[in-house]
Amino acid sequence: MSGATSNKDRMQIPLQGMPEQEPDARVNNFSEVPLGYLEAAAWTEARRCLDGCKAPCIKGCPVGIDIPAFIKKIEERDFIGAARSLKKYNLLPAICGRVCPQQEQCELVCVIGKKGPAVGIGRLERFAADYERMSGLIEVPEVAPPTGKRIAVVGSGPAGLTGASELARCGYKVTIFEALHRPGGVLVYGIPRFRLPIDVIDNEIEILKKMGVEIICNAVIGKTLTIDDLFAEGFDAVLIGTGAGLPYFMNIPGENLCGIYSANEFLTRVNLMRADLFPESLTPVFLGKKVAVIGAGDTAMDASRTSARLHPEKVTVYYRRSREEAPCLPREREHAEQEGVEFKFLTNPVRFIGDDNYFVKAMECVKMELGEPDASGRRSPRPIPGSNFIEEVDTVIMALGFGVNPIIKETTPGLETNKKGVIIADPATGRTSREGVYAAGDIITGGATVIKAMGQAKIAARAIHEYLLSKASTVTA
Amino acid sequence: MSYPIVEKKELAPNTVMMQIHAPLLTKKIRPGQFIIVRVTPNGERIPLSISGWDGDKGTVRIIVQAVGRTSTELVRLNRGDSIEDVVGPLGQPSHTGQYGTCVLIGGGYGTGAIIPIAGDLKALGNKVIAIIGARTKELVLMEDELRAVCHRVEVSTNDGSAGVKGLVTDVLAEILKQEPVHMVTAIGPVPMMKAVSEMTRPLQIRTYVSLNAIMVDGTGMCGSCRVGVGGTTKFACIDGPDFDGHQVNFDELVYRQKMYIPYEKKAMELCACK
Ligand SMILES: Cc1cc2nc3c(=O)[nH]c(=O)nc-3n(C[C@H](O)[C@H](O)[C@H](O)COP(=O)(O)OP(=O)(O)OC[C@H]3O[C@@H](n4cnc5c(N)ncnc54)[C@H](O)[C@@H]3O)c2cc1C
Ligand SMILES: Cc1cc2nc3c(=O)[nH]c(=O)nc-3n(C[C@H](O)[C@H](O)[C@H](O)COP(=O)(O)OP(=O)(O)OC[C@H]3O[C@@H](n4cnc5c(N)ncnc54)[C@H](O)[C@@H]3O)c2cc1C
Ligand code: FES
Numbered sequence: 001m002s003g004a005t006s007n008k009d010r011m012q013i014p015l016q017g018m019p020e021q022e023p024d025a026r027v028n029n030f031s032e033v034p035l036g037y038l039e040a041a042a043w044t045e046a047r048r049c050l051d052g053c054k055a056p057c058i059k060g061c062p063v064g065i066d067i068p069a070f071i072k073k074i075e076e077r078d079f080i081g082a083a084r085s086l087k088k089y090n091l092l093p094a095i096c097g098r099v100c101p102q103q104e105q106c107e108l109v110c111v112i113g114k115k116g117p118a119v120g121i122g123r124l125e126r127f128a129a130d131y132e133r134m135s136g137l138i139e140v141p142e143v144a145p146p147t148g149k150r151i152a153v154v155g156s157g158p159a160g161l162t163g164a165s166e167l168a169r170c171g172y173k174v175t176i177f178e179a180l181h182r183p184g185g186v187l188v189y190g191i192p193r194f195r196l197p198i199d200v201i202d203n204e205i206e207i208l209k210k211m212g213v214e215i216i217c218n219a220v221i222g223k224t225l226t227i228d229d230l231f232a233e234g235f236d237a238v239l240i241g242t243g244a245g246l247p248y249f250m251n252i253p254g255e256n257l258c259g260i261y262s263a264n265e266f267l268t269r270v271n272l273m274r275a276d277l278f279p280e281s282l283t284p285v286f287l288g289k290k291v292a293v294i295g296a297g298d299t300a301m302d303a304s305r306t307s308a309r310l311h312p313e314k315v316t317v318y319y320r321r322s323r324e325e326a327p328c329l330p331r332e333r334e335h336a337e338q339e340g341v342e343f344k345f346l347t348n349p350v351r352f353i354g355d356d357n358y359f360v361k362a363m364e365c366v367k368m369e370l371g372e373p374d375a376s377g378r379r380s381p382r383p384i385p386g387s388n389f390i391e392e393v394d395t396v397i398m399a400l401g402f403g404v405n406p407i408i409k410e411t412t413p414g415l416e417t418n419k420k421g422v423i424i425a426d427p428a429t430g431r432t433s434r435e436g437v438y439a440a441g442d443i444i445t446g447g448a449t450v451i452k453a454m455g456q457a458k459i460a461a462r463a464i465h466e467y468l469l470s471k472a473s474t475v476t477a
Numbered sequence: 478m479s480y481p482i483v484e485k486k487e488l489a490p491n492t493v494m495m496q497i498h499a500p501l502l503t504k505k506i507r508p509g510q511f512i513i514v515r516v517t518p519n520g521e522r523i524p525l526s527i528s529g530w531d532g533d534k535g536t537v538r539i540i541v542q543a544v545g546r547t548s549t550e551l552v553r554l555n556r557g558d559s560i561e562d563v564v565g566p567l568g569q570p571s572h573t574g575q576y577g578t579c580v581l582i583g584g585g586y587g588t589g590a591i592i593p594i595a596g597d598l599k600a601l602g603n604k605v606i607a608i609i610g611a612r613t614k615e616l617v618l619m620e621d622e623l624r625a626v627c628h629r630v631e632v633s634t635n636d637g638s639a640g641v642k643g644l645v646t647d648v649l650a651e652i653l654k655q656e657p658v659h660m661v662t663a664i665g666p667v668p669m670m671k672a673v674s675e676m677t678r679p680l681q682i683r684t685y686v687s688l689n690a691i692m693v694d695g696t697g698m699c700g701s702c703r704v705g706v707g708g709t710t711k712f713a714c715i716d717g718p719d720f721d722g723h724q725v726n727f728d729e730l731v732y733r734q735k736m737y738i739p740y741e742k743k744a745m746e747l748c749a750c751k
Contacts, residue, residue: 180564181561181564218562220564220565224566225501245696246697247700249700249703256710256729258732262699262700264700265699265700268699269693273521273693274519282517282519284737284740284741405715
């Protein structure tokens with residue numbers, strides 16, 4: 001087929017770089033930073049994928065995408081075919097191509113990646129999905145004839161959107177209930193536009209609507225209606241995809257001073273409420289001159305890079321471990337560095353100091369050193385006695401990870417959770433302790449990734465389908 | 478989505494009552510809960526107490542005082558206009574139970590907020606006394622409606638134009654002298670809630686206050702609404718809004734409420750609604 005190019009030749013082809021907005025320009029806007037492959041670059045990159053490879057990448061992908069299949073389609077210049085091939089496994093390739101940690105998944109195990117750079121699988125995924133979207137040739141997935149059964153999906157993040165799509169395809173009447181005024185979950189309130197443009201998400205939501213999925217915003221399940229109310233209203237099953245949205249703080253003195261935000265609040269004000277456009281958009285965000293971001297995960301990178309676009313004098317990321325342990329994607333840390341974000345590793349705040357108006361003006365830090373590896377295998381940090389010092393800061397953004405929102409747990413009798421409030425669900429089915437109630441995404445893992453949330457939602461959707469089929473057959477029998 | 482205003486009444490200058498059609502919302506409301514509204518597509522999300530609801534008509538009632546850009550835009554809307562977003566009911570319901578004698582204190586919009594609580598407490602067999610505080614007579618809100626759900630209603634005005642001349646705490650002090658009180662709930666401006674809590678503290682009377690912290694989502698996702706209670710941090714939107722008044726760090730709340738003043742001024746200056 002593509003035998004014209006030998007594997008030896010393929011291995012000579014260099015990794016195709018992805019054009020990006022220059023750092024000087026991009027700190028002045030919220031437009032996307034990586035600009036995507038043009039056709040020629042995508043085709044050349046696709047030719048780096050070896051023929052007859054055992055494709056360990058497929059196992060590296062949490063949802064098992066047939067990666068060589070879609071890449072070969074790109075090599076054949078069947079870009080639409082590539083997108084459709086991707087969608088057999090992954091409903092949201094335009095999103096995953098942009099935000100998946102490929103370096104830890106498919107690209108990590110790529111065969112040519114052992115000798116040089118891996119195939120740009122994420123970049124190719126994004127290319128194919130964008131090509132399909134921009135060409136206007138997106139297919140609305142076919143839906144099976146109506147089963148007459150209704151399913152409530154709670155939350156509209158990646159888990160909810162995927163679950164809704166899978167279930168709609170099986171012929172169920174699906175209603176999504178979303179607490180916020182806009183669907184998308186972390187994709188719209190957390191991840192900034194310069195990493196994931198909003199029209200990519202809106203496009204996916206339009207498709208869902210075309211499939212007959214109803215989306216009811218401003219509905220907090222547990223408050224507006226409970227899970228039990230949903231059953232009473234005639235829903236036959238419920239899929240919970242409410243995410244892990246509860247921000248952690250450090251519980252150190254001065255944490256409630258003005259100017260100290262959780263990353264969630266800061267990002268929500270800017271991404272969802274558009275505080276960057278204030279006063280045209282009416283929600284403000286306070287950003288001083290010296291911004292400290294605490295933590296070094298993806299959320300911290302998003303918070304620091306969003307800060308950089310609001311023009312403070314300085315943005316510094318403080319992390320209690322060293323550069324090697326930072327959980328963020330390396331490419332995001334590089335992007336942050338290019339945008340002028342500084343990093344102070346092995347440094348942890350111990351208290352915040354306020355001015356007369358209760359605004360934070362300084363932060364006392366302590367230097368850290370790494371001790372023995374802890375349960376997670378990472379070396380655990382410990383403070384160096386007497387190493388305390390004061391940093392002048394006037395804005396602090398806490399990006400320390402997330403817990404689980406208590407609302408559903410408090411209002412759903414019989415729904416079992418662990419000590420942290422994470423819903424206990426069978427990993428093979430997403431089934432919870434309540435009959436007919438399934439769960440997927442961060443609500444069962446306590447903070448993971450978009451692709452994992454989607455993978456679990458697909459599993460849960462299948463299990464719901466089987467559950468309703470078996471229920472129907474026992475009723476008729 | 479859009480939520481039509483089906484009734485509007487001016488209660489006092491810059492203060493209106495509105496009934497909003499939001500049928501999904503009205504199914505589970507309990508006294509003491511609130512909603513969050515976004516008036517326009519570029520609007521801010523602001524919390525408002527629920528002062529009544531009608532499950533059959535699918536309406537929820539709010540009392541709004543125009544204090545800044547969003548609340549002014551809201552009170553300028555008329556019957557037939559729509560609000561962009563309304564979500565709720567949010568927060569924990571108020572503490573209701575069988576206490577004995579309860580004194581409910583409302584200042585400003587808080588007078589509307591105590592009506593459903595008073596109704597519940599009375600139905601549970603408590604003796605319910607309400608105190609309405611206002612600067613002057615024309616700002617005394619909802620007095621008749623409150624009388625219908627309370628055993629006794631007292632009014633205080635700063636200038637003495639209605640009821641007792643003075644503050645709600647002056648009236649409260651009188652009541653405390655007259656009879657034993659088992660529970661106090663105060664909803665309104667922070668200085669009022671603080672003064673009430675200080676007055677009941679030495680008497681060890683259970684006292685609840687409804688904290689009007691600045692909110693964004695109202696579902697526990699952001700932490701904007703964090704308040705200091707008994708030395709720990711709580712989220713007013715999911716742990717409250719009602720808290721033990723003797724445990725609340727009111728000074729912190731006041732500072733945090735002022736966090737965006739320069740922005741609020743700017744937003745108001747640019748408002749066509751002035
Ligand atoms: C700032 C940030 C950056 C990230 N970057 C990446 C990245 O680059 N790559 C990656 O793979 N992952 C990333 N993640 C993690 C990823 O976003 C999550 O793992 C993923 O969004 C989880 O999906 P979900 O559908 O389970 O939940 P969410 O996306 O959290 O969605 C849950 C939805 O449910 C709604 N909801 C909650 N409670 C209720 C209720 N009671 N009733 C109704 N609705 C409710 C919420 O409003 C929300 O819309 C990031 C996370 C954050 C916060
Ligand atoms: C639980 C709760 C219940 C409330 N109930 C009512 C009510 O029934 N009727 C009523 O008129 N008001 C109520 N408020 C107060 C109301 O939310 C504020 O007056 C409103 O947000 C002001 O917005 P603005 O744009 O008009 O004014 P701004 O000029 O923006 O602000 C004026 C002041 O209002 C406060 N405020 C501003 N933005 C917010 C926000 N997003 N969340 C909370 N407070 C904010 C600040 O302290 C600020 O200094 C309640 C507040 C809370 C937290
Ligand atoms: S308003 Fe966001 S957590 Fe309370």
